[in-house]
Amino acid sequence: MRKFVIFLCIPLVFAEYLDKVFPPQNFERVVGGKDAPEGSAPFQISLQTSKGQHMCGGAIIGKEWIITAGHCVSGRTPESLKVLTGTQDLKGQGVYYFPKKIYVHEKYNKPAYHNDIALIRLNDSIRYNEFTQKISFSPNDSPDDAVITLTGWGRLSAGGSIPTELQAIELKRMAYVDCKRKFSDDPNLGVGHLCTYNQAGQGACNGDSGGPLTHEGLLVALVNWGIPCAKGFPDVHARVSYYHDWIKTTTGSGEQ
Structure with a gap:
């Protein structure tokens, strides 16, 4: 079975521990992207630690609601984000x-x-x-072969500099x-996932986790995992339509 990595920007304090769980990884994010218009x-939101370090992406789906990947927030308290x-x-x-x-x-x-998706309710309404x-x-x-836009903060190329501008x-x-x-029919991939692929040198990487993928103005997926980074394998994302009912139930259909 291949080694996968979730596309989380890991704080250095956790690096030693996570090297035992995932293969050694760098801290690249969108590979082969360009500054977003x-x-x-x-x-688009930046999910950060309480000290202001970018961890993950996410999207606003309501005045009090943010959607992101489950692994971005699992085990964390609202006060830490x-x-x-x-x-x-x-x-x-x-x-x-603030959550x-x-x-x-x-x-x-x-x-x-699987089921790598989460919602954050904020303590104040977004203006x-x-x-x-x-x-x-x-x-x-969304249909197969659809053109899907990924946005996130990260390196312009593998090993390159980290821009502050959204890519x-x-x-x-x-x-x-x-x-x-x-x-190869790996069980890590399921019907709740959506895959994207262009070519080697283009795709998601660490720090893009939870970030939005859009098609024709609608949110269709959230970055989950892949073989880092842009090495010629598809990136795998949580397919939002698969979780439509869960989102509606959790938010009380009150995204506003």
Whole structure:
């Protein structure tokens, strides 16, 4: 079985422990991307430690609701996190909000690498403006071969510098049967996943976890895991349409 890694930006204090769980990893994020056009992703958030270190991506789906990957928040308390909104520059003039409660999917990591999705309820309502907006999602799936946009903060290339500007890249959705074949029917891949792939040198990596993938203006997936980084294998994401009912039930359908 191949070794996978979730695309989390690991604080250095945990590196020694995690090297025993996952293969040694660097801290790259979007590989082969470019600066996102200004205002193109007003739903994008940076999930950070309480000290302001970027950990994961996520998306605004309501005035009090953030959606992200389960592994970004599992085992964490609301007090240990904060959410940066309204900026594409990690050093820019964004607005911080603070979690009130974290909802990790009840079947997260059961089986391994499955149901990797979570919701964060904030302790205050997000104030929408031209730089801060929610994104809608649909119970309908995106088609195979659809062009899907991934956004996140990270290196412009493997081993390159880490920009503060939000990065974007267009990826092609890979059919589920083709993705299963690429991973030799590995059980880590399930029907709740969506795969993307272009070519080696383009894709997600550590720090993109939980970040949004969009198609035709709708949220379709959240970055989960892959073989780091952009090495010629598909990236694997939580397929939002698969979790549509869970999201609606957890938020009380009150995303606003």
